[in-house]
Amino acid sequence: MNPTPGADRSTDSYLPEHGNGGYQVWLYDLDLKYRVGPNHLTGRATIEAVADHALSQFSLDLAGLRAARVRVDGRPARFSQRLHKLYVTPDTAIDADQEFTVEVRYAGTPRPVGGTWGDIGWDELTDGALVASQPVGAPSWFPCNDHLADKAAYRITITTDTPYTVLATGQLAARSRSGSTTTWVFERPEPTPSYLMGIQIGRYAEIELAADPVVQRAAFPPRLRTAFLHDFGRQPEMMRVLKRLFGPYPFGEYVVVVTGDDLDDPIEAQGMSVFGANHVDGRRTHERLVVHELAHQWFGNSLTIADWRHIWLNEGFATYAEWLWSEESGGATAQDHARIWHTRLSRSPADIVVADPGVARMFDERVYKRGALTLHALRERLGDPDFFSLLQAWTAQYRHATVTTQQFVSLAAVYARQPLDDLFTDWLHTPQLPPPL
The missing domain is CATH 2.60.40.1730 (tricorn interacting facor f3 domain)
Known part of the structure; x- marks a missing residue:
């Protein structure tokens, strides 16, 4: 049986072989x-x-x-x-x-499934299974x-x-x-979307972390209970802060799973985040990852990019949420983080376009950090009241929909007192890093 030409290809510019037409x-x-x-x-x-x-x-x-x-x-x-x-x-x-x-x-x-980013999908644990799609x-x-x-x-x-x-x-x-x-x-x-669906299977203890303002549950190996309760102890406050900054949490509950095995990176899923045992040490070493994955529930899950080339709308926003949480919780300010990361990125090659990084660089650190710098530059230009009004309008207008960079740029213009073309051109579409903020 010969396939209908084009039926087994999607419209995605980076991964047309994944997804199907018709x-x-x-x-x-x-x-x-x-x-x-x-x-x-x-x-x-x-x-x-x-x-x-x-x-x-x-x-x-x-x-x-x-x-x-x-x-x-x-x-x-x-x-x-x-x-x-x-x-x-x-x-x-x-x-x-x-x-x-x-x-x-x-x-x-x-x-x-093997590919550019290693093995992705259903995977066996030492005792159980997980899905990282x-x-x-x-x-x-x-x-x-x-x-x-x-x-x-x-x-x-x-x-x-x-x-x-x-x-x-x-x-x-x-x-x-x-x-x-x-x-x-x-x-x-x-x-x-299919990539945000997952199943986690293990010998886990389960607890409720919070009932308000959103039900938050957790599952983890019993041996990690004490360390987990410390490392994720501020998650309910994170939820309150992100709700205030980004608007209502978009799902009925939020579940965190910690596997018994180590993981290279946490796993993002709809209404769920999965961490490895190595992300729990009782010292909150990886707390920035806790808020990063939580932020994806707004940016990536409720608002899902229409094409993988827009990946900065997921990762830049989640990274900026790390900086905002740091600022809100008494740590370094977003400006401090912006200064540090601008210095670090200035030492990297100027060979990536954040708004269209290419399939091999979808998860390049510069997409994450320069995406966050873009948002900080926009915040500086708009001022806090208009900037956070923009973010709440963004999450409300496109709740459970798909989004593109141009849609965000168009909405941002509504909140600006002067044109933003130069800002988005410099930060998203030009390989050369703009001057420090």
């Missing part, structure tokens, strides 16, 4: 069974979508797992798999604007339209060995035990 998903209903010991996953994905145009064939992203049966609107469909794509030919062509349902039964040994790991555990701008609702049912705690990017709707296994059901009604 349709938009509005609901994923995933029923999963996972055996921890042999690392074996069995799944049934029911996908509700609507066609952008007539479809005689379409594709889904699925990597490392084998589809056993595919149905479209209840009827058997022909299918084939090549590389990380599942190609589906329905019994009857789908009309433009038609809603349709795809059911995929699949199984296998889940493993990360950003930016291309979602197909390692379920068939999906793996494009960051295709945001859908989710229902996840997962059954696994009873000694293990399961946490997923959604609110727990039900839990039941049957023999040696327990079934957990999570619901994520807010529009969510």
Whole structure:
């Protein structure tokens, strides 16, 4: 079966091979069974979508797992798999604007997707499993339209060995035990891209960190309890500060998971952040990461970039949140951080454009820090009242939507008393670092 030309490519300028053309998903209903010991996953994905145009064939992203049966609107469909794509030919062509349902039964040994950034996706822990899907790991555990701008609702049912705690990017709707296994059901009604969905499985202790102003829960290995309670002890205050600066928290709750293994970096997910055991030392050494990941719930999760080239809208804002928290909590001011990082960046090559860094440099430190410097320059130009009014308007106007750099630039102009073209050109579109602030 030959794929329809272009059906297996998305509109993303950096990762067109991830995501698919021709349709938009509005609901994923995933029923999963996972055996921890042999690392074996069995799944049934029911996908509700609507066609952008007539479809005689379409594709889904699925990597490392084998589809056993595919149905479209209840009827058997022909299918084939090549590389990380599942190609589906329905019994009857789908009309433009038609809603349709795809059911995929699949199984296998889940493993990360290899690529530019190493192994991304479903990964075994020493005792359990985690999912780190950003930016291309979602197909390692379920068939999906793996494009960051295709945001859908989710229902996840997962059954696994009873000694293990399961946490997923959604609110727990039900839990039941049957023999040696327990079934957990999570619901994520807010529009969510596939890369922000995740499941964490481990032998965890669970606590409630706060009930106000947002329910905040945590799961961690029991041995880390004392250190965790100290290192994350100021998170409820962080939530209050960020709500005041950025506007209402965009989800029903916030969950933090600390794995028993070390992780290179924390993992961002919708309504959830995942840290490694190495990020908990009882001395708040990594507190900036705690606020950084929390800030992503506004910038990256509720407001999701429409294309990966806009990544500074995620990472620059989350980095600036670190500086704001430092300022609010009695540490170094944002101006202090801006001065330090300008000096450091001045020693780096002037060979990156923050607004379009290129696929190999999406997660370059300069995107993070110079993105934050851009925001600080904007704050200096606008003044605090207008700057923070802009941020709150930004999060309110595009809540649970997709965003671009141009949309932010256009909204910023509304709050400016003078043109901002020079500021954004110098900080976002010019490789040479502007003068110190």
